Amino acid sequence: MTGAESGHGAEDLALDRQLCFALYAASRAVTTLYRPVLDALGLTYPQYLVLLVLWEHDDRTVGELGKALHLDSGTLSPLLKRLEAAGLVWRRRGVDDERSVRVGLTGIGRALRDRVTEMPSRIACATGMDPDEVAGLRTALTRLADRVNRTRLEPGVILQQRGEPT
Amino acid sequence: MTGAESGHGAEDLALDRQLCFALYAASRAVTTLYRPVLDALGLTYPQYLVLLVLWEHDDRTVGELGKALHLDSGTLSPLLKRLEAAGLVWRRRGVDDERSVRVGLTGIGRALRDRVTEMPSRIACATGMDPDEVAGLRTALTRLADRVNRTRLEPGVILQQRGEPT
DNA sequence: CGCAGAAAGATTGTGCACAACTTAATTGGA
DNA sequence: TCCAATTAAGTTGTGCACAATCTTTCTGCG
Structure with a gap:
């Protein structure tokens, strides 16, 4: 300390x-x-x-x-x-x-x-990741974005919103 | 087909x-x-x-x-x-x-x-991921960026560069 | 019908990103 | 020593992102 x-x-x-x-x-x-x-x-x-x-x-x-x-x-x-x-x-x-x-x-x-048409495979190659890794990362990012897009932070308080559209 | x-x-x-x-x-x-x-x-x-x-x-x-x-x-x-x-x-x-x-x-x-100072924990909460998941995703992204930053795509050809600074 | 409110884009203004260029200071030879 | 090449920031111009605002069109309801 x-x-x-x-x-x-x-x-x-x-x-x-x-x-x-x-x-x-x-x-x-x-x-x-x-x-x-x-x-x-x-x-x-x-x-x-x-x-x-x-x-x-x-x-x-x-x-x-x-x-x-x-x-x-x-x-x-x-x-x-x-x-x-x-x-x-x-x-x-x-x-x-x-x-x-x-x-x-x-x-x-x-x-x-x-x-x-060859861009995806060229990019995949450049990432140095195998297809499963890429797919896993893509899925994780999509879920993160979905989750985050349903959340609003108030300047002082955490608010969770819109679990379902009711 | x-x-x-x-x-x-x-x-x-x-x-x-x-x-x-x-x-x-x-x-x-x-x-x-x-x-x-x-x-x-x-x-x-x-x-x-x-x-x-x-x-x-x-x-x-x-x-x-x-x-x-x-x-x-x-x-x-x-x-x-x-x-x-x-x-x-x-x-x-x-x-x-x-x-x-x-x-x-x-x-x-x-x-x-x-x-x-509370931002990291508030963001972590909003992601809905546990600390290990967040750390894993962060590591994967950092490695991806590092790898990609060492690569240049020529308009028609894939070129890998700079494996080590020699 | 007539009109208030909503919806779909367009516009305006600010602040990144990034390429290309400029300016000024420094460095390293010949 | 001198000066060409390098380096560090700054400047300029283009194209996103995004908030705020505006215009036009549509919808619903009296």
Whole structure:
């Protein structure tokens, strides 16, 4: 004991002990890994994620894209405009509901898929983990995100919310 | 088999199978978890990370902070200016080397530490994971980031680099 | 019908990340 | 000694993230 300690949480604030920093650093590292490949395709990483969603299922609203990616229109609207300007997607107002905007792939956008089909295996190789490890880590992260997204911390108190939608 | 498949990577491009997206989503989810608490302190999440480093070891150069956080001066310079403007840190040119800028905590910056000592346990609680799980995930992420940071993907070829500094 | 409230996107403003470039200080030879 | 190369920060420009706000459209209910 070197001096006054408050009795808890004394040295748990070390950067290397924070799960949050490990997540933040790993996420940026993996994004950096994608960068040279995506640069060659004229894509940013978030743009690539949008294309992943559209390659799975075309012609979706901005809101549906946002739900899949956990992004709001403040992020997606300008991003989609850039994808449209690049000729990869089209955007048009919904016919039945003029409030919504539907987004879909152009021929160029659809064709781009063939240029990234090897990315997952290349990334997997770069991680140095075997497929089971990767799947396990992915599952753990997804469960963590799901759990955390149902929790709100008040500035002074811990609150758990929304165990079920009732 | 529904049609022509290139023989590999056919449907591995589903968003929910991407480790990169799980990382990206989990990282943003945890940052969002911190936000209300940090907002009350007038801090952003990257600013909080800088303070974590300084609370561990005061009076460091911008480069040292960058190495700890994997951030460059383009990110840190304006961030540190804002922390300085908020009265939490000081900045001054190095005495021996006028190129470097040393950064340290003010009394206010140091005192702020007492207001976040409970964050790690609150976050741990919000994750719904026991301490061993959290530690295991943190270790896996750190190893992943280390491994990935030693790898460069060429637009068409996989290159492994820097096994050891020789 | 008429209108209050809700819903879907778009816009605005702040603060990262990161690449590319600039400036200033230092270092290491020839 | 001198100067080319290196190093440390800072600056500039682009593109996310996200909060707050705004506009347009739709829905429900009197």
